Structure formats: C-alpha cells, structure tokens
Amino acid sequence: MDFQDLIAKALEHYNNSLPFVAYRKPNQSTVKLMLQKDDKVFKVEDFSESGFVFAPFNDKEDIILIPFDDSDNFQAEFNDLHQLNKKTETQKTAEILEEDKTNHIKLVEAGVKAIASGEFKKVVLSRKETVILHSKSVIQIFTDLLQSYPSAFVYCWYHPKVGMWLGATPETLLKVENNRLSTMALAGTQKFSGNLDVTWGEKERQEQQFVTNFIADSLQPFANTITLGDVQTVKAGKLLHLQTKITATINGNLQAVLKALHPTPAVCGLPKQASKNFILNNEYYKRTYYTGFLGELNLKEAKSRNRNRRNVENNAYASIKNISDFYVNLRCMEIEGDQANIFVGGGITEASNPIQEWEETVHKSGTMKQVL
Numbered sequence: 001m002d003f004q005d006l007i008a009k010a011l012e013h014y015n016n017s018l019p020f021v022a023y024r025k026p027n028q029s030t031v032k033l034m035l036q037k038d039d040k041v042f043k044v045e046d047f048s049e050s051g052f053v054f055a056p057f058n059d060k061e062d063i064i065l066i067p068f069d070d071s072d073n074f075q076a077e078f079n080d081l082h083q084l085n086k087k088t089e090t091q092k093t094a095e096i097l098e099e100d101k102t103n104h105i106k107l108v109e110a111g112v113k114a115i116a117s118g119e120f121k122k123v124v125l126s127r128k129e130t131v132i133l134h135s136k137s138v139i140q141i142f143t144d145l146l147q148s149y150p151s152a153f154v155y156c157w158y159h160p161k162v163g164m165w166l167g168a169t170p171e172t173l174l175k176v177e178n179n180r181l182s183t184m185a186l187a188g189t190q191k192f193s194g195n196l197d198v199t200w201g202e203k204e205r206q207e208q209q210f211v212t213n214f215i216a217d218s219l220q221p222f223a224n225t226i227t228l229g230d231v232q233t234v235k236a237g238k239l240l241h242l243q244t245k246i247t248a249t250i251n252g253n254l255q256a257v258l259k260a261l262h263p264t265p266a267v268c269g270l271p272k273q274a275s276k277n278f279i280l281n282n283e284y285y286k287r288t289y290y291t292g293f294l295g296e297l298n299l300k301e302a303k304s305r306n307r308n309r310r311n312v313e314n315n316a317y318a319s320i321k322n323i324s325d326f327y328v329n330l331r332c333m334e335i336e337g338d339q340a341n342i343f344v345g346g347g348i349t350e351a352s353n354p355i356q357e358w359e360e361t362v363h364k365s366g367t368m369k370q371v372l
C-alpha cells in the first residue's frame with residue numbers, strides 16, 4: 001500500500017467516527033496504521049493484552065488499548081519527502097497570553113519553594129497553550145510531523161470517545177524484546193544553534209542524573225544486569241537534551257516494571273509520590289494523556305535466524321519475538337474542534353530560575369507550532 005492510500009484509509013475511518021492510530025518509529029520509514037473495527041473503549045488490565053496502548057499521566061486512570069485482534073492493520077513507506085505537497089505554510093507565532101506567563105512563573109516559584117522546604121528534590125511543571133488551527137487538517141499536521149521529526153516517534157491517535165492526539169516525541173519509556181529491556185534518561189534542555197558540542201550547566205546535569213539514578217534504582221528489583229551508557233547530547237527538533245541509554249535483562253513482568261518506572265522524574269519528579277501530588281494539586285490544567293505513554297504492547301514478530309549461516313535449514317526455525325515498545329507522550333497536542341492544545345513543561349530543581357523555565361516552555365511549544 002502506498003502512503004496516500006494509507007492516509008485515505010485513516011481519513012475514512014475518522015469520518016466514520018471509528019478509533020485508529022497511525023505511527024512511525026524513530027529513524028524508520030514504515031508508517032503503521034491500526035483501524036479498530038468498532039468504537040468500544042478497550043482497556044489494559046494487566047499488560048498481558050496485545051495492541052496499541054494509550055496511557056494517561058495519572059496511573060490511577062484507565063489505559064486505553066486498540067487491540068490487534070479487533071483491528072485491521074496496514075503499513076506504508078514514508079520516505080520520499082517530495083511525494084507530498086510541500087510542507088504547508090507555518091502559522092505565525094501565536095500570541096503569548098500574559099496570563100499564561102504569570103501563572104507559569106507563579107507555579108515554578110511554588111515548585112522551587114516546595115523543593116527548598118524539603119518536600120521533594122525535583123518536579124516537572126507544565127502548562128497548556130491553545131492555538132487556532134485555521135485551515136490546517138489533522139492529516140496535514142501528521143505528515144508535517146513525519147517530515148520535520150525523522151528521529152522522533154510520530155503518531156496520530158484517535159478515539160471518538162476519548163479524543164484526537166498527535167505528537168513527535170523524542171523520549172523512549174521502554175522497549176522490551178523478550179527479556180531485554182532498553183530505555184533512556186532524558187532531561188535538560190537548551191536551544192540548538194547548529195552545534196552538538198555544547199556545555200551544560202550544573203542544574204541540567206543534576207536534573208538528568210536524578211532521572212538516570214531513578215531508572216537504575218527502579219529496575220534493580222527486576223533486573224539481572226543493568227548497563228548505563230555515557231551521558232550524551234541529543235537533538236530533538238530545534239532543542240538539545242542530555243540523554244543516558246540504559247539496558248537491562250529483566251526477570252519481572254511488564255506491569256510491575258511499568259508501575260515502578262512510570263511516571264519517571266523526566267516528566268514527574270523525585271520522589272515520585274510527593275512530586276506527583278504537587279503536580280495534580282498545583283498545575284493550572286489537567287494533563288490527561290500528556291506525559292503518559294503510548295506504543296505497541298506484546299507485538300509478535302517473526303525473526304528468522306542469521307541469513308549468513310551456512311546451514312540454511314536453520315532458517316526454517318524462525319523464532320518469534322515478543323516486543324513492547326513505549327514512548328513518553330511529549331511534544332504533543334490534543335485537537336479539539338478548530339483548536340490545538342499544546343502541552344509543554346520542564347524540570348524544576350532548587351536552582352531553577354522561573355523566567356528561564358517559562359522561556360524553556362516557549363521554545364518547546366514553538367517546536368509544535370512549527371507544524372501548525
């Protein structure tokens with residue numbers, strides 16, 4: 001199937017008010033489409049299910065599933081950037097509301113105060129910004145995201161009883177292939193100005209180290225070996241972040257591992273419960289699915305043995321891999337009628353400057369506004 005046919009199928013499904021998800025993994029060209037056959041709201045109970053997961057920030061709320069068995073699945077290649085109409089005109093930067101700025105600064109000040117008084121060590125504080133879409137369609141936004149962010153997980157998710165979400169996230173929550181787990185600690189932000197070789201402040205290094213330590217500690221009860229990579233600077237659109245890759249061999253079930261990890265201090269804080277309570281009680285809006293996670297759950301993939309082997313008979317015994325591949329729902333938006341709600345936040349430590357934190361959220365929302 002070619003990409004235009006895949007888009008037409010998704011549109012038809014949307015017009016029939018039926019759930020679907022279209023997505024492309026980082027640095028890949030294959031776009032997958034799952035069309036759910038009815039409009040039931042399926043929920044994940046224990047992560048033994050198989051399908052596409054859409055989980056909220058608050059782990060007390062329901063996790064939505066588009067089950068593989070109740071869906072028609074398609075895929076297409078998206079690699080010829082010129083096959084599409086050229087990227088549509090970027091909308092002028094929307095006006096920043098003075099009230100949003102004052103509120104965010106107040107929120108960060110309250111966060112810094114709570115840290116200074118010992119309530120927690122780090123908290124990620126965020127806000128919602130609304131942009132009017134004018135004539136741009138959801139499908140145009142999705143294809144612009146695919147073109148603009150080749151190294152992100154790009155998706156468009158729709159359920160008539162839940163909503164319409166789009167995003168291009170740079171952050172993996174975890175990937176599990178049989179019992180091999182890989183994840184990342186991503187935090188710290190600065191603007192990209194043409195150079196990856198940049199210096200990072202102590203605040204960003206510490207903030208990212210909190211995330212690495214938390215992930216390593218949380219995996220400890222389920223892991224035989226945990227390997228941490230070096231701290232690297234990575235690019236996400238026009239922003240840079242600090243990242244440490246983490247791999248482990250796990251012996252626990254996926255539900256227990258997720259319960260320990262989500263939400264990580266990359267999107268919540270440290271310690272988890274105190275920072276989470278602060279977020280739920282103090283942010284000026286409800287996060288719903290922003291900073292939740294999404295992706296494939298228990299996908300079965302046939303993997304043939306090494307093709308270079310002399311003994312070709314071995315190739316007959318293709319092994320089946322069980323794969324779960326989840327991403328943190330960042331750099332995302334919710335579409336409501338003719339408006340897009342963009343969600344942006346940043347990590348706060350005792351050393352945070354409220355005005356700089358406000359500016360960081362402005363840079364992050366700019367990344368999303370580029371495709372609107």
Ligand SMILES: C=C(O[C@@H]1C=C(C(=O)O)C=C[C@H]1O)C(=O)O
Pocket residue numbers: 124126171186187188189241266267330331343344345346347348364
């Ligand atoms: C919370 C967001 O991003 C997270 C926070 C970061 C930070 O504090 O520097 C960086 C990357 C993400 O882990 C967001 O993009 O909304």
